Amino acid sequence: MSHVLVVNSGSSSIKYRLLDMAAERPVAWGIADRIGEDGGELTHRRPGADPHVRPGPFADHEAGLAAVLDAFGAAGPDLSGVALAAVGHRVVHGGDRFVRPALVDDAVMRAVEELAPLAPLHNPANLEGIRVARKSFPDVPHVAVFDTAFHSTLPPAAHTYAVPERWRTGYGVRRYGFHGTSCAYVTRRAAAWLGRQVEEVNLVVLHLGNGASATAVAGGRSVDTSMGMTPLEGLVMGTRSGDIDPSLPGYLAREAGLTAGDVDAALNRESGLLALAGANDMREVRRRAEAGEPGAALALEVYARRVRKYVGAYYAVLGRVDAVVFTAGVGEHDARLRAEALSGLEALGLAVDPERNAADSGEERAVSPAGARVPVLVVPTDEEWEIAVEAVALVGGRG
């Protein structure tokens, strides 16, 4: 009962991680990429060992997962010797249907499929991963863990858009929020760091990865979050615009002859840092800014200012903030971004200590000055661990 296999199935990749829950550590992990395309490769890793690489192509998710199982066979551990408590699956959109993890059965599969219009790029791919994994592990409970579930506690004032009723009730138009699994993990860890019960802490959680979001946590629960009906709203991201004037699609339809779909695609895939700096990876944006590229410098300013505005907005929502918590790639590793995002916020009790902020230990840590009114924390996120914990909690609770 001590292991969980976590599967994160995207449209063209399967990421996986086998976790030893008792020892609290990963046993093996990897990714099969370019599924359904030419080329592709599977990389399987174990602690302290060289990566085991298997060439593609992988015709579909079934072929991808078969390669994963082959890799386990060849490079270990032997899955037949592992007692799997559960297979935990990441599912992006749970709509207002899934407010907690769900034991997968055919009805759950249908429900996830019905939510596909809200996440057309994600839910079908997540579902395909569940489908093939159930075939390979028919006797293990499969648990779906939803990115939206942590935000099911948003109050109506936070999740309601001021748009016509026919859209709200007829088409499920509301704020759902994403990155919930990461937020749940980070909230628990931050509470522990502060020495408080989860139910007691008010946090602003800044998940800054390729996708980026800010979440206001009150008493351990999400009460506002920057991503909305889809993961497009809110902060500036690698290739996503975040907030814009909602008239933009209508304007570009009129003036440039674009459809709403054209604009949506460009806002999701050709915007954000990529549009301003010519690169969507923050490290590359930094390099370009240092090389004197004005677009990259502007991109950093726009990015940091947007984060700062959400910190202020959620401070106002929460009234009392016990900590601001940075996580994910940019949040964990980009010290300058943290400093820029919080610059000038002394009146809110917020600041970073230059030395602490610069030290990238990879550990949970405070980067605010000693004795700061509002601690600023860096908490490396671990969504796979959170999925496994939630899967075990569900399965254990039933057993």
Added chain:
Amino acid sequence: MSHVLVVNSGSSSIKYRLLDMAAERPVAWGIADRIGEDGGELTHRRPGADPHVRPGPFADHEAGLAAVLDAFGAAGPDLSGVALAAVGHRVVHGGDRFVRPALVDDAVMRAVEELAPLAPLHNPANLEGIRVARKSFPDVPHVAVFDTAFHSTLPPAAHTYAVPERWRTGYGVRRYGFHGTSCAYVTRRAAAWLGRQVEEVNLVVLHLGNGASATAVAGGRSVDTSMGMTPLEGLVMGTRSGDIDPSLPGYLAREAGLTAGDVDAALNRESGLLALAGANDMREVRRRAEAGEPGAALALEVYARRVRKYVGAYYAVLGRVDAVVFTAGVGEHDARLRAEALSGLEALGLAVDPERNAADSGEERAVSPAGARVPVLVVPTDEEWEIAVEAVALVGGRG
């Protein structure tokens, strides 16, 4: 040289006001409505006199203005006896072309026309008002005063959307901001109230009327504002949604077969308070909430929460806030909204004093407790006065 006629020409109405600049008071004002439609009526007012009403219909703006001049002839004052220093015209969109008021000539008219794609409902109507007024007052200087001009000081980090370059440079996609004339007036008055130079004050200005916006003023200049490329972005308004997930048009195109234009029209005209409460007028929304309608209660919460979030966001942008200033219909008269919007913000030094807040004197006043760290002010706006002052400053500066 002591009078200015201010004209605010909309698509179906002409509002006007004749101001005595030396005496600092209106001499006459009124509105011709339903221009180009059936019915319609002109109401002309003078202080202390009964309104003078002339029936329509008014075939076009030319007929509307002719009726205005007839009303002056019939009910006074006799315009031939008034030395008009200028006719001041409200123009909604000045793009990045007009950063201050402009003396109208044919080139300015062309430029305003070229900006019409950015404000298709407003600029053509404003222009039509200028055209007919120039015919009627050929020897008086006409001055165009732009709603966007006060926000020409937005730094690039505030006015840049993270969207493709081809949209930004090819189609003028950026944040412009609106309500600038009101903000300029209110900023000047708030500085005077605080006993400070305009160049010294940091303010959050909340213009809450039928349209609504928040503006961050640093050193007397606009450094961020909630309305964007169009007046749709930001706060919840009478019939406008304000901020939403930018994927909504694409989603509704896919799922409901709507065009970007359909969605844009609904977001501008069928959203906001109207969509949630069934009424776009705040007084009616309050009545419905008091009558126990849940949609109206939710509308008030969504509205107030959005204002609160912008107060927090702009607090973070400014770092130091000298006052929060409420203006326009809701801002000036809705004490409960002010209290709700600022509730829980004690950590930011913000609160209203229940008694002061409840007293609606119609005057400039503080509604925060005595000695508050950040005063909360109510400043009745006067856009016509501001237009007249700016027109005289321009004309005087040239003579």
